[in-house]
Amino acid sequence: MKRSRILALILAVLAIASPYANLLAGWTPPLATAVCFDTLALLGLNLIFGVGGMLAFGQAAFMALPAYGAGILDNLGVPFAFDLAAGIFGTIALAWLMARVFVRLPGVFFAVGTLGFGYVIEGITRAFPAITGGASGLAFARGRQIDGEVWYGIAVIALVCGIAVYARLVRGGFWRRLRTVCHDELAAAVVGIDVAHVKALVFTIGCSFAAIAGILHAYYVGVVIPEDAGIDRSLEQVGMVMVGGQGYLLGPLLGTAFIQWLSIVTGYAQQYELLIYGTAFLAAVLFARQGIAGWLLRLWRTLAGWLDGPPAKAPPSLRATITANESTERHGDCLKVSHVTKMFGGLRALDDVSFVVGFGEIFAVVGPNGAGKSTLFNIVSGIEQASAGDLHLAGRDLAPLPIEKRASLIGRSFQVARLVPDLTALENVMVRLDQIDPTLDEAERAAVALEQLEGFGLGQLAGRPVRDLPLGQRKLIDLTRAAVGDPPLVLLDEPAVGLTEDELAHLAQVMNQLRARGSAVIIVEHNIEFVASIAERGIVLDHGQTIALGRTVDILRDPRVHEAYYGALA
């Protein structure tokens, strides 16, 4: 066992024992118990807001709801075990229902929707005093029969389990998927992630943490009041996650412990509590976006490096063969576009465009700005629907397939690389593999992704976070991601823009590799020399109309192409 592991274990045991040690004024077992329960709920919020980036401003309602549910059933004389189960699972079901509906809301509407939910639950608990106890709340007599020490034990066990579950969830493929969705939903869909499903799942899991924590908290405190569901509590929770360090495993624990201890030592000064809290929140948002956890983590890394010595060299990656999409035959026609028209209101962005691209062919789409090239790509990759016309890929109709389902058939790069900056190059490529080949395990995915990067001469960048890389290399990584898993069709959106001479030569090499493997490659490109050097055939669009179609040498010589493309220059 590594020495740093042993130290971490010792620190954890000391932390658990600390409330009984009288080390710190105000840090007592009752406070620590409450902190454990709140942290459990905040782990869920950290998942939704810290990792998933969704502004969930109504989490307190998901803590109070199961407590109210269980309490009301208890008062009706329903057996205790059933009360608990109904409270928790009812809340989780409601969260799933809300998530399905709410995830489509863009950022701030999602925030206000969840905030509104908090208001509704608080309002309802006040509006029906006969059932909910009104302003004085609902009492839970059962919890008082349990000793404080036992409660602390329950709280610690619950929290340790919660942290273990959280740590188990937030890693590997799920972590990459979440980060991609959080950073760029469109790119996430294009690499094959069902964005709405992932967001709904994260929201529901997060709310499950809140539900379990909420019911434990209510039985521990012995009462649940309308304020427990209210938006003030919800927004305080967001603040605690921010102060603790959003997205960090220990962020919720540190934030909760710090803020709650602070309000205890300031003497529960009702008057100053809000100000202290507001100041901490504001300072964290403005100046310490990594929070306490981020700051401690840096310290810990130094300490661990000093304890353990330099990290052992990673074992050589095991070689996995790329599992090509064997089901599709790699000869004949790949993409067949027939009479595709796209209207934006009165504007014809594409007008009756038809062409065929074969396997093992590089096909160019050329035209001035506004010609409809990007619209064509968006229709092929499923981001937009054609107003009329058909698309067939290897004989299969694309129309019924949503964006994320097309990922195994179509790889796509973007004009400006849409990678997740805080993931490494390797992880960014793996995200696509997670989706299109679920049979691979983690090591195999890493091996395939690394092989692809090495094949494209980018192997030395694999472990680097994308944010540290220059734009040209990001474009090549984006392209690698589009090509990984050997999709039958690869769409490259202006791959040559912004590349240096060397990178350009490299790009040509990579594209020839793709062709050699039998993929059909379509590029949108303004660099005519590059297009002429690499593509056999192409199409020229202008204002949505096809003005030339055929061999690249012929279409580029066409006088109408000169006129449309060079305009005043011709």
Next chain:
Amino acid sequence: MNPLSQAILSGLMMGSVYALLATGLVVVFHTSQIVNIAHGEGYAIGGIVTAVVAGRDLPLWVALGAGIVAAAAFSLMLERFLLRPRREWPINSLILITLAVAFFVRGALNVAVGTDPMSFPRLFVGPPIRIAGGVLPLQGLGLIAIGLSAAFAIPIFLAGTRLGRQLRATAENPDAAELMGVNVDFARGLSFAIAGACSALGALLLVPLVSVDFQTGLGMTMRGFIAAALAGMSPFLAIGCGLFLGLAEALVTTYWGALAKDPVVFLTLIAIALWQSRHIRFGGSLRA
């Protein structure tokens, strides 16, 4: 007394304030893409500063002026010192800043003036007006008249003046506006100041009737946002939606009781949010 007429009259009063709040939020949203969660704090600051100054035996107009200036200055400072230096941050982080500011202001007001509701004398004193069995205080009539005029003045200012068009250009495309010689920073600052003054104006007219305390702000932000969201962030529509929200609240309170107000209002909000987003497949922009 006719409960329906009474509900409509008080609904119009509250609605005028919501319309003012909503237009302020919309103006800020358009120039900066930020939904300012600290917007309602301008209302709280305006109302409380006025109450404090009026309590010092100074003339009422001095107190009212102080209230408006304080709220406009607060809003301007929020933009200038907290948001402007962080313009490159993601929008969600900027929204979190405004949320933190809302909490901070609440805490500061709590320490400064305590938890008691505060108020100050009415600007319009006189016998109340009776309309169709409902009673409207003279202050209420002034509130509706001044509030709605101010709310209407904003879209007219945006559409009809050079400065207003610069604000709109900033909203449409800040980079292009900057190239065309619009001072984007000035436009943003101005929009925040206008928004702050608007919410304070609402407070100056309404507080003599319903009082204000340190935690009024967030509720006001929420009301303003509901109206603005209902209007699809359009300044003209926001006025109508503010009035509608006020009327709906008053009618629910009259017929179902005050406790039903929040649940009904926020269920409406959720319904609106869903309606607004019916064509959106996911949160982000869909153009590649």
